Amino acid sequence: xxxxxxxxxxxxxxxxxxxxxxxxxxxxxxxxxxxxxxxxxxxxxxxxxxxxxxxxxxxxxxxxxxxxxxxxxxxxxxxxxxxxxxxxxxxxxxxxxxxxxxxxxxxxxxxxxxxxxxxxxxxxxxxxxxxxxxxxxxxxxxxxxxxxxxxxxxxxxxxxxxxxxxxxxxxxxxxxxxxxxxxxxxxxxxxxxxxxxxxxxxxxxxxxxxxxxxxxxxxxxxxxxxxxxxxxxxxxxxxxxxxxxxxxxxxxxxxxxxxxxxxxxxxxxxxxxxxxxxxxxxxxxxxxxxxxxxxxxxxxxxxxxxxxxxxxxxxxxxxxxxxxxxxxxxxxxxxxxxxxxxxxxxxxxxxxxxxxxxxxxxxxxxxxxxxxxxxxxxxxxxxxxxxxxxxxxxxxxxxxxxxxxxxxxxxxxxxxxxxxxxxxxxxxxxxxxxxxxxxxxxxxxxxxxxxxxxxxxxxxxxxxxxxxxxxxxxxxxxxxxxxxxxxxxxxxxxxxxxxxxxxxxxxxxxxxxxxxxxxxxxxxxxxxxxxxxxxxxxxxxxxxxxxxxxxxxxxxxxxxxxxxxxxxxxxxxxxxxxxxxxxxxxxxxxxxxxxxxx
Ligand code: NAD
Numbered sequence: 143x144x145x146x147x148x149x150x151x152x153x154x155x156x157x158x159x160x161x162x163x164x165x166x167x168x169x170x171x172x173x174x175x176x177x178x179x180x181x182x183x184x185x186x187x188x189x190x191x192x193x194x195x196x197x198x199x200x201x202x203x204x205x206x207x208x209x210x211x212x213x214x215x216x217x218x219x220x221x222x223x224x225x226x227x228x229x230x231x232x233x234x235x236x237x238x239x240x241x242x243x244x245x246x247x248x249x250x251x252x253x254x255x256x257x258x259x260x261x262x263x264x265x266x267x268x269x270x271x272x273x274x275x276x277x278x279x280x281x282x283x284x285x286x287x288x289x290x291x292x293x294x295x296x297x298x299x300x301x302x303x304x305x306x307x308x309x310x311x312x313x314x315x316x317x318x319x320x321x322x323x324x325x326x327x328x329x330x331x332x333x334x335x336x337x338x339x340x341x342x343x344x345x346x347x348x349x350x351x352x353x354x355x356x357x358x359x360x361x362x363x364x365x366x367x368x369x370x371x372x373x374x375x376x377x378x379x380x381x382x383x384x385x386x387x388x389x390x391x392x393x394x395x396x397x398x399x400x401x402x403x404x405x406x407x408x409x410x411x412x413x414x415x416x417x418x419x420x421x422x423x424x425x426x427x428x429x430x431x432x433x434x435x436x437x438x439x440x441x442x443x444x445x446x447x448x449x450x451x452x453x454x455x456x457x458x459x460x461x462x463x464x465x466x467x468x469x470x471x472x473x474x475x476x477x478x479x480x481x482x483x484x485x486x487x488x489x490x491x492x493x494x495x496x497x498x499x500x501x502x503x504x505x506x507x508x509x510x511x512x513x514x515x516x517x518x519x520x521x522x523x524x525x526x527x528x529x530x531x532x533x534x535x536x537x538x539x540x541x542x543x544x545x546x547x548x549x550x551x552x553x554x555x556x557x558x559x560x561x562x563x564x565x566x567x568x569x570x571x572x573x574x575x576x577x578x579x580x581x582x583x584x585x586x587x588x589x590x591x592x593x594x595x596x597x598x599x600x601x602x603x604x605x606x607x608x609x610x611x612x613x614x615x616x617x618x619x620x621x622x623x624x625x626x627x628x629x630x631x632x633x634x635x636x637x638x639x640x641x642x643x644x645x646x647x648x649x650x651x652x653x654x655x656x657x658x659x660x661x662x663x664x665x666x667x668x669x670x671x672x673x674x675x676x677x678x679x680x681x682x683x684x685x686x687x688x689x690x691x692x693x694x695x696x697x698x699x700x701x702x703x704x705x706x707x708x709x710x711x712x713x714x715x716x717x718x719x720x721x722x723x724x725x726x727x728x729x730x731x732x733x734x735x736x737x738x739x740x
Pocket of ligand 1: 400401425459463477478503634702707
């Protein structure tokens with residue numbers, strides 16, 4: 143039996159008249175395969191001497207509620223892993239990681255894509271430029287990657303423009319199938335992709351495999367379904383008129399994305415844009431371009447026609463700027479810092495491009511005295527330390543009601559002290575390396591700024607003592623006790639640094655939470671359901687989580703208030719971001735209004 147089973151495998155079995163599939167310990171079924179099993183009546187039977195046959199429906203167990211937040215599909219992955227660990231404690235087998243065993247170690251460097259993908263072909267940059275991508279854990283070069291210049295960007299935009307009519311006019315069913323196939327291939331390649339992402343970004347491999355990857359294939363599944371429900375509406379008009387609203391793709395979309403979740407962000411934007419019938423030029427981040435190139439390879443394998451998705455890594459100031467101002471680009475979808483977002487918005491103004499911006503944040507996790515403190519600690523620790531705190535929606539300010547402040551700080555510090563900082567490629571590692579030396583330096587500078595402005599260092603702010611980590615960009619989980627007016631509470635640090643701020647009562651909580659220029663996300667911890675809604679309604683932020691932190695289902699729109707951006711990723715809202723609205727009015731009556739006739 144294959145280790146990895148897709149929906150196509152199930153369909154093939156059903157066509158051969160098979161009604162059972164033997165599932166062994168390391169067999170992984172894609173979500174689509176589970177659906178196909180249900181649809182075709184193929185029962186999943188656990189292999190092994192002691193196991194009992196299971197109905198297919200049991201394969202997808204209901205998810206228990208967990209205190210920390212995660213992308214919904216990632217949650218499923220972790221819950222399965224925890225369940226397997228539980229079985230092991232009871233004398234069962236080893237825990238099952240994504241593709242079977244926990245994965246460790248770097249990817250096979252020789253197999254990495256390093257060229258530009260334009261019009262379905264791999265090529266060097268026209269000027270031959272390359273930029274090394276660096277391993278954040280050692281600061282050694284992983285590999286040199288072609289760096290696009292303006293000429294390459296122009297070629298990619300032309301290819302996308304040429305591919306547009308056929309892709310836009312393809313039958314929805316066919317377009318939808320290709321997007322579903324991309325989801326399946328990403329899922330099938332999860333171990334390799336997790337290795338690459340972890341190595342290139344410096345994030346723990348366990349996180350790449352269980353948090354990032356499910357959040358990479360899921361948007362493709364979500365938007366492939368929506369391809370077939372894009373519609374318009376007919377307006378109520380006199381019988382002499384037919385007036386309808388039609389949704390059309392915008393055309394060529396330029397995507398510019400950051401290095402912290404490169405594959406996830408490329409997937410969540412790319413799936414929506416392609417589902418809407420656009421073609422794409424993806425400017426991969428220069429600091430971590432490798433998985434975006436893998437996405438290009440996978441898209442071709444899935445049958446995406448040449449030119450529909452072009453992937454061009456390169457420097458922001460050259461490749462990014464050339465894409466943002468290219469007259470052949472109809473829309474720019476940008477994720478990155480607020481500073482660069484402003485530049486991109488200005489660059490798009492030349493040809494009045496549609497521009498959506500997902501920018502920075504300084505999000506609060508607000509803990510009321512009536513909250514379940516244990517859950518609030520677990521969720522708030524998760525909210526700041528996931529991905530080394532290099533997360534736009536990181537809960538980098540924790541606001542705690544004064545009666546429980548001291549106890550919360552103590553318990554938060556105890557929890558953070560247990561986080562295992564280590565080499566990203568080890569399955570046991572929980573906090574990896576910051577993206578590069580410059581970013582690491584910047585985080586240490588903020589530690590000094592915090593001290594200078596009178597904040598108390600509760601923990602961290604120093605390099606971990608482990609000599610194995612000496613060559614990389616590491617810092618211990620850092621906790622400050624401070625006030626909201628401090629720079630460390632106002633500016634995006636983008637590292638594992640949290641400021642815990644006391645407050646008195648609901649009014650002050652809302653005032654402090656909103657007292658920043660950003661407005662991306664917020665967490666609320668309370669047992670009072672009325673308060674949860676009251677506070678949620680008054681927070682100036684795009685995503686609010688109650689009694690959890692950091693959940694990003696593909697169904698839910700994600701976007702910022704204030705300087706955190708404009709427009710959305712994910713949800714139905716994101717599909718609309720890639721569609722133009724056209725109104726068509728027909729005279730179907732027999733009369734003609736002759737204005738100048740009398
Ligand atoms: P960045 O703004 O430096 O770079 C983002 C992208 O823009 C990169 O691909 C870069 O090459 C490109 N770029 C740089 N200069 C450019 C220019 N002049 N013209 C066009 N493109 C240019 O951000 P980063 O350091 O890669 O990422 C970290 C930032 O991203 C943080 O501020 C973080 O909050 C934000 N972020 C936001 C979200 C969100 O959804 N809101 C998600 C992830 C990251």
